[in-house]
Amino acid sequence: MPAAAVGATFQMKRTGPDPREETTMNRKRIASRLIALAFCLASASFSAAAGAAVRTGKLVGKVLDAHGRTPVARATVTIVEIGKTAEVDAAGDFSFPGLPVGTYSVEISAFGYKTLKERVKVSEQESRPVEFLMVVEPVLREEVIVTASGQPEPMEDLTQSVGVITDRELAVTKAVGLDEALNEIPGVKAESQAETQEVRISIRGRGLNTSFGIRSIRMLVDGIPESDSTGETSDLTGIDLDSAERLEIVKGPMAAQxxxxxxxxxxxxxxxxxxxxxxxxxxxxxxxxxxxxxxxxxxxxxxxxxxxxxxxxxxxxxxxxxxxxxxxxxxxxxxxxxxxxxxxxxxxxxxxxxxxxxxxxxxxxxxxxxxxxxxxxxxxxxxxxxxxxxxxxxxxxxxxxxxxxxxxxxxxxxxxxxxxxxxxxxxxxxxxxxxxxxxxxxxxxxxxxxxxxxxxxxxxxxxxxxxxxxxxxxxxxxxxxxxxxxxxxxxxxxxxxxxxxxxxxxxxxxxxxxxxxxxxxxxxxxxxxxxxxxxxxxxxxxxxxxxxxxxxxxxxxxxxxxxxxxxxxxxxxxxxxxxxxxxxxxxxxxxxxxxxxxxxxxxxxxxxxxxxxxxxxxxxxxxxxxxxxxxxxxxxxxxxxxxxxxxxxxxxxxxxxxxxxxxxxxxxxxxxxxxxxxxxxxxxxxxxxxxxxxxxxxxxxxxxxxxxxxxxxxxxxxxxxxxxxxxxxxxxxxxxxxxxxxxxxxxxxxxxxxxxxxxxxxxxxxxxxxxxxxxxxxxxxxxxxxxxx
Incomplete structure (x- = not known):
């Protein structure tokens, strides 16, 4: 190889990348490595956060009437912080699975009851159902009556006059007697002969022409007749209001049913x-x-x-x-x-x-x-x-x-x-x-x-x-x-x-x-x-x-x-x-x-x-x-x-x-x-x-x-x-x-x-x-x- 060529070659090797370019490249490498490191740290942080979110629990509750401990069916349960809602079933139960552990505000509302608000803690450990006791608010009327037709139906769908006395109203009258409770209903008159159990009941003036007992009024307990086959109720000794949940009264002739x-x-x-x-x-x-x-x-x-x-x-x-x-x-x-x-x-x-x-x-x-x-x-x-x-x-x-x-x-x-x-x-x-x-x-x-x-x-x-x-x-x-x-x-x-x-x-x-x-x-x-x-x-x-x-x-x-x-x-x-x-x-x-x-x-x-x-x-x-x-x-x-x-x-x-x-x-x-x-x-x-x-x-x-x-x-x-x-x-x-x-x-x-x-x-x-x-x-x-x- 000629000397000129060799020198040329040598000269080319010495004339490689410019030092300034090398500096720039080094900076890029450092930047990319820093980005990669940041990404790794972010991924680690996200993974840690994701791992923390996996810690969930389940809120299981039962909503009951505070007085009778009976289920409050169809009540609405809301977790305020996240806006989730659930409806209480016929047994009074509800559940919220998959909740992040923590403390929540639970709000429960139901017709006839005061809205209940309670703070509840949810943990990973399975716990017993939480009982929520609801207190009634002044009740104006009952939604459903079953006596009139034999089937549950809203009161506003009925084609005759009815009256309902609920357990809340009975709570302060059942100690007095059946006559005291029934006299709240327009069209119904009940009287006690004495402070025994001899009570006469008339509805719209029917059943008055008797010196004792009840006539022309069909008396039932859970749908079972207290009256005899001719319609006479000679005594009410078998009725004890202490185990009564409600009274339902239908006014007017009901011979068709x-x-x-x-x-x-x-x-x-x-x-x-x-x-x-x-x-x-x-x-x-x-x-x-x-x-x-x-x-x-x-x-x-x-x-x-x-x-x-x-x-x-x-x-x-x-x-x-x-x-x-x-x-x-x-x-x-x-x-x-x-x-x-x-x-x-x-x-x-x-x-x-x-x-x-x-x-x-x-x-x-x-x-x-x-x-x-x-x-x-x-x-x-x-x-x-x-x-x-x-x-x-x-x-x-x-x-x-x-x-x-x-x-x-x-x-x-x-x-x-x-x-x-x-x-x-x-x-x-x-x-x-x-x-x-x-x-x-x-x-x-x-x-x-x-x-x-x-x-x-x-x-x-x-x-x-x-x-x-x-x-x-x-x-x-x-x-x-x-x-x-x-x-x-x-x-x-x-x-x-x-x-x-x-x-x-x-x-x-x-x-x-x-x-x-x-x-x-x-x-x-x-x-x-x-x-x-x-x-x-x-x-x-x-x-x-x-x-x-x-x-x-x-x-x-x-x-x-x-x-x-x-x-x-x-x-x-x-x-x-x-x-x-x-x-x-x-x-x-x-x-x-x-x-x-x-x-x-x-x-x-x-x-x-x-x-x-x-x-x-x-x-x-x-x-x-x-x-x-x-x-x-x-x-x-x-x-x-x-x-x-x-x-x-x-x-x-x-x-x-x-x-x-x-x-x-x-x-x-x-x-x-x-x-x-x-x-x-x-x-x-x-x-x-x-x-x-x-x-x-x-x-x-x-x-x-x-x-x-x-x-x-x-x-x-x-x-x-x-x-x-x-x-x-x-x-x-x-x-x-x-x-x-x-x-x-x-x-x-x-x-x-x-x-x-x-x-x-x-x-x-x-x-x-x-x-x-x-x-x-x-x-x-x-x-x-x-x-x-």
């Missing part, structure tokens, strides 16, 4: 076993030697909910010759057979003994209102009744459009009731059942819910009455007979959704009542006999929803009330056997009403009705030892019922109810005269109920109830009247709920202003004893402690 003797319906619904097991001890004490002890066990185990309630009641009474001793045992078992089927068992037993003070004349009332009736004291009038009852109810659903329910019951009753001149003595076995099948089917564009049903009721009574020898059985036999009563019925109901705003309902019922008496007292001849009554009853009704908050309804319905066993079992000839002349009462009702509701704020309802009764059965005022009955009247019942409530301010609420009753005999002639155009005795023209209640979130509450009742006539001639009266009751209490126990205190003053009045009127008493005086001012207190486990 419930058959004979249902000019109104009262259904007492007992509480189910609690979602959280508990045991409760409760003591009530008050004036006139009142003392009541209660024990309750409630809970669930797997598919079974259970309730057991026992009470003992002792009371000396306000009047002479008046006391009460009563034992009650109520139990309920709800067994879930599957997702859509269940079986419920009921067992109730009662043993009651009471002395009866009797009714007083106006002169006796003025002389000494606390004295006993002369005749009731002379004959040592008492009521001694024992009873045992078993019932079962099966429910099955197929999808959302088919359901089947079947009810069966058996009851055994022993009674010894010495009253003036006669010692009533006997025993009765009763059994019956009801089967109904409901299905939904569209007919054209109309959505229909059809219900087909059949019912059977039978009573077998062995009756042997004696002379009353100062409260003991005398030698003379006044009655010796066997009574067989049968009530069968078939019914068809169709609830139609014509449009989104218009509902229509039709009902048909064929009822057949058979009464047979076999007479074994043959000294005055054989008076055995039987009577048969039957009728096809109907009901048409419609509801129109103008707005979600406002609806109007109207209905036309018929009633069928055959003579009760007491009425038909008193022969006008003074012998045993049947009254051959009595006919069933027939009634037709026309009603229009409406309901306006603004949730949590106000509700208003009204009902305007006209009820026409033909062949009304009335007492004759004659007969010995007990008076007899005849069909003698055509009656007209015109009425207006108004009800309403409002949350006035925060924890202050008001409820009111007004009843206007223009009830009179259109035609009534008997052996004592012509009473056409006279007012029907036993019911006031005007009656007002008002209740003001304050409930603080701390658990303190107080309330004032007022009832104003107008003048009440006591006889058909309208010559004897019970003066109008106003009575006020005050109560105050404190409820405190903890996670594992609760304490509830109540103090109540009845007849706050110490008025002297008589709420129970015996219509057309043949001895002039029209009045049962009510107690003057009296006090009641209670202490209840529950432990949850």
């Amino acid at each position: 419930y058959g004979a003797s249902s000019s109104g319906v009262v259904n007492v619904i007992t509480e189910k076993g609690s979602a959280v097991p508990f045991i409760e001890a409760k003591t009530l004490f008050g004036s006139y030697g009142f003392w009541k002890n209660q024990g309750k066990l409630s809970g669930n185990y797997k598919r079974l909910n259970y309730l057991l309630n026992f009470t003992r009641t002792d009371k000396d009474g306000y009047r002479e010759h008046e006391n009460l001793r009563a034992y009650h045992l109520n139990s309920r078992l709800d067994l879930k057979l599957g997702e859509r089927s269940g079986l419920t068992f009921f067992f109730r037993t009662a043993d009651t003994a009471s002395q009866l003070p009797g009714n007083l004349s106006a002169a006796e009332l003025r002389a000494d209102r606390r004295q006993a009736s002369f005749l009731f004291k002379l004959f040592d009038a008492q009521s001694n009744i024992t009873r045992e009852q078993f019932g079962t109810n099966f429910n099955r659903q197929w999808g959302d459009d088919k359901s089947l329910s079947a009810m069966f019951y058996f009851r055994h009753l022993n009674f010894q009731v010495p009253v003036p001149f006669v010692f009533l003595n006997g025993q009765r076995n009763s059994f019956g059942g009801d089967v109904r099948y409901s299905f939904k089917r569209a007919v054209g564009k109309t959505k229909n819910t059809f219900t087909l049903g059949a019912e059977l009721q039978h009573d077998h009574e062995a009756r042997k009455d004696f002379d009353n020898n100062a409260g003991t059985k005398g030698a003379g036999v006044q009655r010796d007979e066997t009574r067989r009563l049968y009530n069968t019925g078939l019914y068809l109901l169709d609830s139609m959704r014509i449009t989104e705003k218009l509902d229509f309902r039709i009902g048909l019922n064929y009822s057949r009542v058979h009464v047979r008496i076999d007479d074994f007292l043959l000294t005055d001849g054989n008076d055995s006999g039987e009577r048969l009554f039957d009728k096809l009853s109907y009901q048409f009704g419609a509801t129109y929803h103008f707005k979600p908050a406002f609806s109007l309804y109207s209905n036309v319905s018929t009633g069928f009330d055959p003579p009760t066993i007491t009425e038909i079992g008193r022969n006008p000839q003074g012998k045993g056997g049947l009254n051959p002349d009595l006919r069933p009462e027939r009634s037709t009702s026309y009603e229009i009403g409406g309901l306006y509701t603004l949730p949590r704020k106000v509700y208003l309802n009204f009902s305007l009705f006209r009820l026409r009764v033909n062949d009304e059965i009335v007492p004759t005022g004659i007969g010995f030892p007990q008076e007899t009955f005849i069909n003698a009247a055509q009656a007209i019942h015109n009425g207006l019922e108004l009800g309403g409530g409002a949350n006035l301010y925060k924890d202050l609420s008001l409820r009111v109810g007004y009843t206007y009753s223009d009830f009179y005999y259109r035609r009534f002639v008997n052996g004592f005269g012509d009473f056409s155009g006279r007012r029907i005795p036993g019911i006031p023209v005007n009656r007002l109920f008002a209740s003001l209640r304050y409930a603080h979130h701390s658990g303190l509450y107080s309330g004032l109830d007022l009832q104003a009742v107008g003048k009440i006539f006591a006889d058909d001639a309208n010559t004897v009247a019970n003066n109008s009266y106003q009575v006020a009751n005050w109560y105050g209490g404190y409820d405190r709920y903890f996670k594992r126990f609760s304490l509830r205190l109540l103090y109540r003053v009845n007849n706050l202003f110490n008025d002297q009045y008589s709420s129970y009127i015996v219509v057309n008493d043949r001895f002039g004893g029209y009045f049962y005086p009510s107690p003057t001012r009296n006090h009641l207190g209670s202490v209840a402690f529950a432990w949850y486990f």
Whole structure:
């Protein structure tokens, strides 16, 4: 290679990259390495953060009513920080899986309850469900009623007037009695003869013509009849409100669904076993030697909910010759057979003994209102009744459009009731059942819910009455007979959704009542006999929803009330056997009403009705030892019922109810005269109920109830009247709920202003004893402690 070439080559090697360029490249390498390092650090940081986010937990909770520890279904649960929501299921449960560990604000809201806010910690460790106890706010109305149609449905969809008394309202009245609770409902009047369990109930003036017991009103407990096959409820000793969850009242004839003797319906619904097991001890004490002890066990185990309630009641009474001793045992078992089927068992037993003070004349009332009736004291009038009852109810659903329910019951009753001149003595076995099948089917564009049903009721009574020898059985036999009563019925109901705003309902019922008496007292001849009554009853009704908050309804319905066993079992000839002349009462009702509701704020309802009764059965005022009955009247019942409530301010609420009753005999002639155009005795023209209640979130509450009742006539001639009266009751209490126990205190003053009045009127008493005086001012207190486990 030439020297020049070599030199050239050497020269080229020395003339490589410029030092400045090398510096630039080095800087780039350093920058890229720094970027890579930063990326690695960022990745490491992200990975660490991601690793921290993996730490999650699960929030599991149960939402319960603080008072009864029952699930608050459909409550809305919100986690405030992240905005997540969940709905509480029928068992009261909810869950939020996959929550980052930490502390959250949980907000729970439900209709009828105060919004609950609590701070809850979520950790990785699995923890027990958190219990959230919700306290009720002043409740204005209940959303759902089941008695009217047999199927749960919103109240605003019903085509007739109904009333509901919830467990919150019962909490301060159940210690007083069934009459105190029912008097809150417009159109319903309930009176207690004394401080025993003799209560008379009338709905829109029906059921007044009886000196004891209840007639023309279908009394139910969990859908099981308390009334006999002829519609008479001779006693209410089997009903104990301490295990009642709510009362549902349907006003007006309901023969289209419930058959004979249902000019109104009262259904007492007992509480189910609690979602959280508990045991409760409760003591009530008050004036006139009142003392009541209660024990309750409630809970669930797997598919079974259970309730057991026992009470003992002792009371000396306000009047002479008046006391009460009563034992009650109520139990309920709800067994879930599957997702859509269940079986419920009921067992109730009662043993009651009471002395009866009797009714007083106006002169006796003025002389000494606390004295006993002369005749009731002379004959040592008492009521001694024992009873045992078993019932079962099966429910099955197929999808959302088919359901089947079947009810069966058996009851055994022993009674010894010495009253003036006669010692009533006997025993009765009763059994019956009801089967109904409901299905939904569209007919054209109309959505229909059809219900087909059949019912059977039978009573077998062995009756042997004696002379009353100062409260003991005398030698003379006044009655010796066997009574067989049968009530069968078939019914068809169709609830139609014509449009989104218009509902229509039709009902048909064929009822057949058979009464047979076999007479074994043959000294005055054989008076055995039987009577048969039957009728096809109907009901048409419609509801129109103008707005979600406002609806109007109207209905036309018929009633069928055959003579009760007491009425038909008193022969006008003074012998045993049947009254051959009595006919069933027939009634037709026309009603229009409406309901306006603004949730949590106000509700208003009204009902305007006209009820026409033909062949009304009335007492004759004659007969010995007990008076007899005849069909003698055509009656007209015109009425207006108004009800309403409002949350006035925060924890202050008001409820009111007004009843206007223009009830009179259109035609009534008997052996004592012509009473056409006279007012029907036993019911006031005007009656007002008002209740003001304050409930603080701390658990303190107080309330004032007022009832104003107008003048009440006591006889058909309208010559004897019970003066109008106003009575006020005050109560105050404190409820405190903890996670594992609760304490509830109540103090109540009845007849706050110490008025002297008589709420129970015996219509057309043949001895002039029209009045049962009510107690003057009296006090009641209670202490209840529950432990949850």
